[in-house]
Amino acid sequence: MLRAESLVAGYLGAPVLHEVSLSVAAGEVFCLLGANGAGKSTIARALAGILAPRSGTVTVNDLDVTGYPPNRRVRAGLSLVPESRHLFGRSTVRDNLLLGGYTRSRTGRAETFDRVLNLFPQLGALLGRRARDLSGGEQQMVAIGRALMADPAFLILDEPSLGLAPIYVDVILEQAAGLAERGVGVLLIEQNVGKALAVGHRGAVVEAGRIVLTGPAAELRTDPTVVDSYLGGVA
């Protein structure tokens, strides 16, 4: 389990998150829904350790990582693909991927590298290209691939399909579902709510820094609030 308990966090001034609790199980896609500014990315940052919470705890398989910086959380099995992809633009695709596996053994890294190329076959032909010369969709695959190179038990995807053509949205969401099938716990933040809930197992709705609703994806898909606010009134 990836677990957040009573997280209070924010930036300067008043907190943005108010007692946020959620849990993501191994092998599930957990969808985090909410309007712009609701606090989804802030939850992602607090989980990944980019933002220190003012109170509350984060645990990864019962290990308390609340005081850990991001790199130690990666070693504990928790990786984040942030909203802005943060690739090393002048480095090649190959180097960006390999950097993601810097904590691994040489053999572990080589194995996972092959697995990432199986997952995203399009990247095979692009390994020698500079990351900044790729399309947005290709860059997103590199960003996810780089996070996977750490062999995470839990992966947070913050709007992985932002700005992507529909064909890539489907590819990315299918990959998220595939990772869960192999046992990874995926926290998915996604504006394509219908598509996200179609691949997701459970989810939660964030409003003004609070979790206001949580449940199985199938229930959220027909929940009147979710339908009205996030599915354009069409169940």
Ligand SMILES: Nc1ncnc2c1ncn2[C@@H]1O[C@H](COP(=O)(O)OP(=O)(O)OP(=O)(O)O)[C@@H](O)[C@H]1O
């Ligand atoms: N670096 C920052 N400094 C100060 N305030 C911030 C910062 N990042 C976000 N906020 C504020 O925190 C609140 C939550 O923002 P957050 O980015 O978590 O929302 P979000 O749900 O991810 O929205 P979106 O769907 O637009 O990505 C907003 O009021 C936002 O203005």
Ligand SMILES: [Mg+2]
């Ligand atoms: Mg966001």
